[in-house]
Amino acid sequence: MGAAGAFAFTSLPTASATPSASAVIAEVYGGGGNSGATLTRDFVELGNAGSAAYDLSGYSVQYLPGTPSSGSTWQVTALTGAIAPGARYLVGEGTGSGGTTALPTTDATGSIAMSATSGTIALVSGTTALTCKTAADCAADPSIVDLTGYGTAVVREGSGPATGASNTAAVARADSLADTDDNAADFTAATPSPVNSAGQTPGSGDGGGGDGGSPTDPGTVRVHDIQGTTRLSPYAGQTVTRVPGIVTGVRSSGSLGYWIQDPTPDTDPRTSEAVFVYTGSTKPTVTAGDSVLVTGKVSEYYPSSTSQSNTEITGPTTTVLAGGNALPDAVTLDATSVPDAYIPTASGGSIESLPLQPTVYAQDFFESLEGMRVTFADARVVGASDAYGELWVTVKPDENATARGGTLYSSYDQPNTGRIEVMSLDTTSTFPAANVSDELSGVTTGPLDYSTYGGYNVQATQLGTLVDNGLKQEVTRRQKKDELAVATYNVENLDALDTQEKFDRLAEGVAVNLNSPDIVALEEIQDDNGATNDGTVTAEGTLKRFTDAVRAAGGPVYKWRYISPTNDEDGGEPGGNIRQVFLFNPKRVSFTDHTGGDATTATSVVKTRKGVELTYSPGRIDPTNAAWEDSRKPLVGEFTFQGEQVFVVANHFISKGGDQPIHGRYQPPARSSETQRAAQAAEVNTFVKSLLAADKNAKAVVLGDLNDYEFSQTVTTLTADKVLKPLITTLPAAERYTYVYDGNSQTLDHILTSPAVTSFNYDVVHINAEFADQASDHDPQIVRIDVSKCGRH
Secondary structure, eight states: OOSTTOOOSSOOOGGGOOBOSSEEEEEEEOOTTSTTOSBSEEEEEEEEOSSSOEEOTTOEEEEEESSOOTTOOOEEEEOOSEEOTTOEEEEEEEEOSOOSBOOSOOSEEOOOOOOSSSEEEEEESSSSOOOOOSHHHHHTOTTEEEEEEETTOSSOSTTSOBOOOOSSOEEEOOTTOBOOSOHHHHOEEEOOOOOOTTOOOTTTOOSSOOSOOOTTSOOSOOHHHHHOSSSSOTTTTOEEEEEEEEEEEEEOSSSEEEEEEOSSOOSOTTSOSEEEEEEETSOOOOOTTOEEEEEEEEEEEOSSSSSOOEEEEEEEEEEEEESOOOOOOOEEOSTTTSOSBOOOOOTTSBOTTSOOOTTTBHHHHHHTTTTSEEEEEEEEEEEOOOTTSEEEEESOTTSSBOTTSOBBOOOSSOOOSSEEEEEESOSSSOOOOOOTTOEEEEEEEEEEEEETTTEEEEEESBOOEEEOOOOOOOOOOOOOTTEEEEEEEEEEEEOTTSOHHHHHHHHHIIIIISOOOSEEEEEEEOOTTTTOOSSOOOOHHHHHHHHHHHHHTTOOOOEEEOOOOOTTOSOSSTTTOOEEEEEEOTTTOEEEOBOOOOTTOBOOEEEETTEEEESSBSEESSTTSGGGTTSOOOEEEEEEETTEEEEEEEEEOOOOTTOOOTTSSBSSOOOTTHHHHHHHHHHHHHHHHHHHHHOTTOEEEEEEEOSSOTTSHHHHHHTGGGSOEEGGGGSOGGGOOSEEETTEEEOOEEEEEOTTOOSEEEEEOOSSTTOSSOSOSSOOEEEEEEGGGSOOO
């Protein structure tokens, strides 16, 4: 194609063709790594037959299957740099398990798994994915600079696609780069012959520094070459030889290996100067300060299917040149250096091939420092220490601070950028037990790593000193005589086989910190033998131990109501038969029993001469509806307090497990679990509407672990038509959280009330989520309702 969008779908005489003055696609090969292939990787080669350099900044190479379906999308690999006059430009794509020969050093790197036999490649002015899926539609797109369809591709130039592509054959233009806008005429099948911008071919310059030099001389490749300007290494799958660096940290447990950093960096802020050297099951023998040369294969390690990757050198051979060298200076992480924007987006696709913008996005900034020594000072803890020796700090102390020292997560669009996870490489010292609002005083320094859980983290070789700022558990006030106190508490998989200590601590939360509410909705009560999967579904033993512990802690003698689930039908821990339970203090409130409710029978609202009541109490909301598949079913109960009827709905919606992480490579991340939670919310909303249709002044309390935020679709659906008010929104913004995850203080647990509940006092009682020593991972919450001042039926 000679100019953007200027291709025609008619056959032109090849004799009249002249070399294009524009960049063109010179060669396409999709058989890399396949059976019978020599090369290990797919590639697209561009060419410039013009007399001036062709700038590729902001351009991309894109791929579409040969016969696109309705769900097919163009895959994008971003380009940088320029093609010199008469030169070539090599784009590396997907790798396979076959082949023996690596590409020469690529000029751009993607991960598209191209078909060996049929597909379409487009050179595009821009990095937004194309939407055209026919030859005519693509011909009308002015952003397409050149296009090559091969095999049986529907989208192609001219009379037909290029033919002859296979596992062992590419389709290539003549050396003149003649472009007649007819793929069938311009391309022929040929042995794959990739050439990069330096004129290197396979074996002539594999980027590995295999130059035959002295074993103590560095090779030709530096760490910044390996890291490149995107999240993927241009050397992935290739062997690099005698890469120089200084050992900055050694990991001798878990994923074994060490980090090296080049003390002589380049001038490109996008390229990291460090890399992790993975030694497999062999403990590293190097120490920090060693000057080394490393030979090995470059790989991208993905901790999970949706995470970003770590660039590593694997199968290493290490030569130690000298010990005791000064370590490279550490990069400071603070409010000035870390950008305020979080991460780029790619319409839900992978951001891996996008050029890094470390001055724009915090996650790009961290990626540009992957493996490098970083440092911060006097940082506030925003995520308590856990059992795995990890905690979270913020290097931006003013970023969305909560009232108790955490960092509030307040929207999908603005994740907190100052959070960073901290682990210690020192296995001989005890990791500090830090609570939210404590401080890591002094300097913390170490290599910057990436993991599945939490994303970027500092592997501390020097850990700051913990300063205990004295965060205390909260104790809510006791309800007044005319106030009905209703609470919710996720007790984290409690069963009769748990330790007495766990029962006692959870019971203290109810009797002391919640000050003995009249009604408590418990989530995650398991059957009497917990995870033992033998068909047991009752929870009498669990509840007897728990209520006895509450009484011993100074609380009332609670009674309980629940419905046992059908065995292994409600999600949660296999065999645990998780469910919601109502506890109630019979000296203050009575439970109205309407017998007959069971695991599969729905309760409903009926009008009687005595007023509105439930068909079954306790009962379940439409338990056979698909919205509740493999999930806890809401428990509904009818209570009476001082002559006033109150309906309570206890919930535990499906978890967020399976959602893509906010720090992962797919952006924006898919929240697949939200679909089912929204359906669950709609069912509860419908039930409350039926209650209000029967009695517009009905007092209803809907509460529990909704596993979603106050700004989520789940809560929006639950509150549709203003049938419920989310009480979390009545608190100051800095107090709206019940759970802390990855250093984000967030709301997963909720209490909502019907319009007739007009006089109330609401409180989230922080006793767990901010503390290293937790009885549960959730904080409970409570609403005290003055029923005498609420609307009457």
